Amino acid sequence: MAKEQMMTGCRASAEGAKAAEVEVICSFPIRPYTAIMMELAKMVANGELNAEFLHGEGEHAQLSVVLGASASGARAFTGSSGVGVTYAMEIYSPMSGGRYPAQMAIADRTLDPPGDFGSEHTDAMCTRDQGWLLGWADSPQEVYDNTLIYYRVGEDHRVMLPQMVCQEGYFISHIPDKVVLGERSQVKEFLPPYRPIGPLSLTHPVSHGPQIRPDQGAPMDAARAQTFLAVPKVIEEATADFNRIFGRKYDPFVEQYKLADAEIAFFIMGAHSNTCRTSVDRLRKQGVKAGMARLRWVRPWPTHQLAEALGHVKAIGVVETSTSYGGAMRGGNLIHELRASLYDLDQRPLVTSFMAGLGGETIWPADFDHMAKVLTEMVKEKKTRNYVHWIGM
Amino acid sequence: MQAFNYKFQQFEPLKSFKCVPEPEVYVPGHRTCAGCGPALNYRLVAKAAGQDTIFIGPTGCMYVANSSYLCTPYACSWIHAQITNGGAVASGIEAAFKVLARKGKHTGPFPNVIVMAGDGGSVDIGLQAMSGLMYRNHKVLFICYDNESYANTGIQTSPMTPYGAATTFTPPGKEIPEGKTLFPKDAPQLVIGGHPAVKYVATTTVALPLDLMNKVRKALSQPGPTFLHMLAPCPKGWLFPEHLTREMARLAVETGMWSMYEWENGAYKYTNVPKKYKPVNEYMKHQGRFAHLKPEHIAKMQAFIDERIKNVKERIPIPIPTPKQTA
Amino acid sequence: MAKELPGYGTINVPKDREVPFGAVTPAPVCTQNLFQTSNWRIVRPVKDDEKCTRCLICYLSCPDACWIYKEEEDVMEWVAGFCKGCQICINECPTGALTAVPELDFPDGVVRLEKPF
Numbered sequence: 079m080a081k082e083q084m085m086t087g088c089r090a091s092a093e094g095a096k097a098a099e100v101e102v103i104c105s106f107p108i109r110p111y112t113a114i115m116m117e118l119a120k121m122v123a124n125g126e127l128n129a130e131f132l133h134g135e136g137e138h139a140q141l142s143v144v145l146g147a148s149a150s151g152a153r154a155f156t157g158s159s160g161v162g163v164t165y166a167m168e169i170y171s172p173m174s175g176g177r178y179p180a181q182m183a184i185a186d187r188t189l190d191p192p193g194d195f196g197s198e199h200t201d202a203m204c205t206r207d208q209g210w211l212l213g214w215a216d217s218p219q220e221v222y223d224n225t226l227i228y229y230r231v232g233e234d235h236r237v238m239l240p241q242m243v244c245q246e247g248y249f250i251s252h253i254p255d256k257v258v259l260g261e262r263s264q265v266k267e268f269l270p271p272y273r274p275i276g277p278l279s280l281t282h283p284v285s286h287g288p289q290i291r292p293d294q295g296a297p298m299d300a301a302r303a304q305t306f307l308a309v310p311k312v313i314e315e316a317t318a319d320f321n322r323i324f325g326r327k328y329d330p331f332v333e334q335y336k337l338a339d340a341e342i343a344f345f346i347m348g349a350h351s352n353t354c355r356t357s358v359d360r361l362r363k364q365g366v367k368a369g370m371a372r373l374r375w376v377r378p379w380p381t382h383q384l385a386e387a388l389g390h391v392k393a394i395g396v397v398e399t400s401t402s403y404g405g406a407m408r409g410g411n412l413i414h415e416l417r418a419s420l421y422d423l424d425q426r427p428l429v430t431s432f433m434a435g436l437g438g439e440t441i442w443p444a445d446f447d448h449m450a451k452v453l454t455e456m457v458k459e460k461k462t463r464n465y466v467h468w469i470g471m
Numbered sequence: 472m473q474a475f476n477y478k479f480q481q482f483e484p485l486k487s488f489k490c491v492p493e494p495e496v497y498v499p500g501h502r503t504c505a506g507c508g509p510a511l512n513y514r515l516v517a518k519a520a521g522q523d524t525i526f527i528g529p530t531g532c533m534y535v536a537n538s539s540y541l542c543t544p545y546a547c548s549w550i551h552a553q554i555t556n557g558g559a560v561a562s563g564i565e566a567a568f569k570v571l572a573r574k575g576k577h578t579g580p581f582p583n584v585i586v587m588a589g590d591g592g593s594v595d596i597g598l599q600a601m602s603g604l605m606y607r608n609h610k611v612l613f614i615c616y617d618n619e620s621y622a623n624t625g626i627q628t629s630p631m632t633p634y635g636a637a638t639t640f641t642p643p644g645k646e647i648p649e650g651k652t653l654f655p656k657d658a659p660q661l662v663i664g665g666h667p668a669v670k671y672v673a674t675t676t677v678a679l680p681l682d683l684m685n686k687v688r689k690a691l692s693q694p695g696p697t698f699l700h701m702l703a704p705c706p707k708g709w710l711f712p713e714h715l716t717r718e719m720a721r722l723a724v725e726t727g728m729w730s731m732y733e734w735e736n737g738a739y740k741y742t743n744v745p746k747k748y749k750p751v752n753e754y755m756k757h758q759g760r761f762a763h764l765k766p767e768h769i770a771k772m773q774a775f776i777d778e779r780i781k782n783v784k785e786r787i788p789i790p791i792p793t794p795k796q797t798a
Numbered sequence: 799m800a801k802e803l804p805g806y807g808t809i810n811v812p813k814d815r816e817v818p819f820g821a822v823t824p825a826p827v828c829t830q831n832l833f834q835t836s837n838w839r840i841v842r843p844v845k846d847d848e849k850c851t852r853c854l855i856c857y858l859s860c861p862d863a864c865w866i867y868k869e870e871e872d873v874m875e876w877v878a879g880f881c882k883g884c885q886i887c888i889n890e891c892p893t894g895a896l897t898a899v900p901e902l903d904f905p906d907g908v909v910r911l912e913k914p915f
Contacts, residue, residue, distance in 0.1 A: 129570060130566035130567070135559070138556065142560045143566070145560055146559070149564065151576070238819075280522070280525075280547075281579065284823065284824055285822070287821050291540040488857070498827075499829050499835075505884035511886075546825050546826055714884060714889040
């Protein structure tokens with residue numbers, strides 16, 4: 079049984095990549111994910127990890143390098159934050175469509191302006207239409223675990239898609255917490271080596287990415303849509319295996335905390351769920367039937383699982399730590415897909431959203447109390463007055 | 472700087488046309504224009520490099536015209552790259568093969584990794600990636616096939632378009648009689664000027680097939696990054712009849728519009744230097760893209776070329792420090 | 799669940815519109831027969847064998863590899879299937895052994911393909 083260590087999310091990410099024996103790493107510095115690359119650089123320099131560590135000339139280059147490496151049959155790893163994530167935008171679709179299952183570790187950060195180093199989900203959420211697997215961790219332990227789980231799911235031949243493993247900048251990336259690293263035997267049992275399909279080769283020459291006929295455009299899109307229908311099953315298998323081998327208790331898609339008999343619930347993603355859990359406990363002590371649903375995968379979005387988990391709740395507060403200006407609810411970008419997931423239920427819960435934690439600010443227990451008050455009011459009035467509330471403003 | 476410790480092909484120079492390797496690695500059956508300079512270029516490069524090659528093809532004519540539809544003319548492995556990142560994708564491929572060779576997952580010879588980028592994909596939108604590649608000491612040959620425009624999108628100006636050339640973004644008009652008022656970048660100088668790891672840089676044209684192929688082979692025999700700048704005349708873009716493609720390349724050298732040289736270990740070696748340069752108009756008069764120019768514009772071009780030719784005669788080799796390789 | 803939630807439907811791609819996985823296609827060998835370009839030309843090069851010195855300039859001038867040197871017979875052979883009629887070889891031939899002749903003059907000229915690609 080491996081011992082418990084204190085480590086930051088950045089270090090946990092690097093340890094996950096090392097455990098996965100990544101082969102090509104491309105770095106470029108940007109706060110707050112840089113420490114992931116600093117840790118990996120040390121590992122490579124000391125001979126602990128047999129990998130090529132390239133200094134990319136920017137985030138666009140980082141993704142381009144891992145595309146080439148993955149196409150050649152190497153397990154590739156990179157990462158970024160904030161505007162770095164958006165700078166690389168051009169490459170996400172070629173990687174998804176080319177079916178190159180490399181991984182990107184994102185320690186999220188607000189987009190410019192104003193150059194705030196704090197955490198927001200918007201950077202990686204911007205990419206959610208590009209065809210990657212995408213999800214957030216809520217602790218350094220889960221960062222390490224997700225690094226392995228996402229490689230396993232992404233490299234499965236039923237999937238073959240690149241993955242973004244996200245964590246909150248600063249809250250997870252820089253604050254140490256207890257982590258148990260896997261033993262080598264556990265990792266070996268869980269994560270098989272990368273087997274590329276039709277890689278660039280001298281013995282079996284192939285052409286990667288020629289132009290297609292116009293009538294093949296829709297089929298090419300449809301192929302990836304079909305893949306996303308198959309991904310949830312792979313996630314379930316991988317999570318079950320991971321739980322068994324490493325002794326965890328992850329629900330594959332949605333962590334359900336005191337949700338079964340909840341009347342009001344928080345729908346949340348990432349690090350602030352830690353405060354949310356303790357707030358739920360406190361509210362319960364006060365007699366409020368509160369619960370929490372924590373989203374673990376943004377892509378593929380667990381539509382049916384969310385409907386099942388939250389269908390009985392009377393009022394749901396979506397905690398949004400991202401912005402979608404001009405969006406349907408004029409708030410963040412989780413609420414749209416949550417409402418869509420609940421739309422076909424006979425009894426639809428009331429749904430509102432709370433813009434909280436923006437700019438990397440802490441969401442305080444008092445904020446959750448306030449949210450609970452709003453949700454309780456909604457239940458009493460049997461209506462949603464507003465789609466969105468801005469905490470503290 | 473770390474030495475390149477992987478087994479890779481060493482090429483002998485080709486002594487005559489009869490020694491040219493027979494297999495076509497860029498095979499017939501592609502949608503390039505009749506008389507396409509870059510296509511001829513590609514064919515000669517692929518022949519010279521052989522089957523153990525991986526081409527990276529940034530978006531451009533040599534991607535779009537070659538790979539429609541779902542069929543390509545590359546008999547060796549090839550991957551499409553964005554116009555922005557030819558150098559970066561090639562870096563990833565080279566790094567992957569190094570690590571795979573170390574781990575015993577790749578047991579053959581180290582591949583000839585070649586980027587075939589147009590002028591835009593080399594010195595404009597692709598400049599950053601090209602420079603990163605040259606800086607990081609990857610064993611990759613970066614070829615700029617220069618048709619002096621963004622040709623595939625319908626002939627727009629690029630930083631390699633000559634002064635006075637008409638393109639759809641530099642049309643001549645009352646206000647701007649020359650069309651293009653800017654003078655072009657000098658691609659090989661960009662590489663030579665600031666990248667200590669670069670092993671070999673050379674210029675060549677499709678009119679000199681043996682020279683072109685031997686430079687490719689020499690570049691591939693180096694243990695680090697190399698750059699070749701190839702003049703590839705474009706009948707559609709330059710507006711000349713397509714049977715004159717090689718003729719245009721010849722005239723470019725004869726008028727001084729294109730200088731033939733090699734650079735390695737800090738020293739320049741000029742070849743094919745005309746004893747007497749023909750006036751630039753001998754080259755420009757065949758090409759519709761210059762048809763609108765007045766004598767004063769042609770004089771301006773002549774002055775620019777005269778300055779460049781002066782450098783050929785007077786260039787003093789400045790040894791650029793190349794860090795010693797450590798085993 | 800009281801009411802069954804909608805599913806995601808099924809996708810059936812017709813076989814003739816399928817795209818290989820990740821758009822990865824095998825490399826061609828010798829020629830890319832899926833892209834015939836012979837019907838582009840309006841003239842073709844005709845060789846006067848007596849004038850031909852086997853200098854191989856035509857062989858190295860063709861973007862489409864349409865001249866082959868047959869070593870055993872010591873003769874240059876023209877590849878009809880891909881020649882686009884650009885006439886570079888005709889222009890480059892140092893002895894004038896090649897002339898441009900209109901396609902329509904030949905019984906197999908103006909190749910009309912049923913499916914161009």
